Amino acid sequence: MSRSPASAAPKVVLIAEDEEPIAQALAYLVEDAGYMPVVAVHGRAALEMALAQRPDLIITDLMMPQMSGKEFISALRAALDTATPPIILMTAAGRRYTDAAGANALLSKPFDLSDVETLLERYLGEPARG
Numbered sequence: 001m002s003r004s005p006a007s008a009a010p011k012v013v014l015i016a017e018d019e020e021p022i023a024q025a026l027a028y029l030v031e032d033a034g035y036m037p038v039v040a041v042h043g044r045a046a047l048e049m050a051l052a053q054r055p056d057l058i059i060t061d062l063m064m065p066q067m068s069g070k071e072f073i074s075a076l077r078a079a080l081d082t083a084t085p086p087i088i089l090m091t092a093a094g095r096r097y098t099d100a101a102g103a104n105a106l107l108s109k110p111f112d113l114s115d116v117e118t119l120l121e122r123y124l125g126e127p128a129r130g
Contacts, residue, residue, distance in 0.1 A: 010036040011124050014055035016046035016072060017090070018064045022109075026059060029113055033120050034127025043067025047075050055085055057123050059116075062091035062101070070101040077102060086123040 013030045017023040018041050027037035038053065040046035044066040050058060058076075062069040069089055077084050089103035090111065105119055 010034060010127060011056035012036045012038060012053060013120070013124075014038050014040065014046060014050055014053070014058045014060075016040045016043060016058065016060035016064065016069065018042055018061065022061075026116065029116055030120065033117060035120065035124060043069060043072035046072050047079070050076055050085075051079055057085055057120070058087045059107070060087060060089055060103075062089055062093055069103075073102045088119055088123075 013035050015023055015026045015030065015037055017026065017039070020041075023039050023041070027039055030037040035056075038049060038055065040049050043060070043064045046058070046060060046064075047067065049055075060069040060072055064072075067075070069091070073087055073089070076087075086104040087102070088105045088107050089101055090107045090109055092109040104123070107115060107119065
């Protein structure tokens with residue numbers, strides 16, 4: 001099956017997660033759902049990638065080296081003069097640490113894969129299929 005020239009590129013999901021097994025599982029799930037995952041291993045790398053690539057959605061861990069998820073969200077919002085993409089904050093710390101972070105949604109760890117799929121659909125809609 002050939003792709004038509006008019007087919008849309010897949011939406012990009014930036015995953016900022018320092019624990020490799022979690023990052024890999026999320027990347028696989030994002031790709032399987034029809035979106036393009038990109039992975040950053042800490043907050044500072046995530047900020048650089050977000051500014052360079054302008055992803056359609058960001059999934060970030062709260063606790064990461066070099067820059068926490070909360071610091072990442074704050075720096076991203078300060079750096080962009082346009083609206084930031086939706087941001088899903090993952091944490092095992094509970095809501096009390098995330099309310100002031102400025103994320104659009106909270107994903108509690110450990111999470112159910114169906115919860116991730118629901119959030120992808122909510123913020124990205126149907127994936128582009130060629």
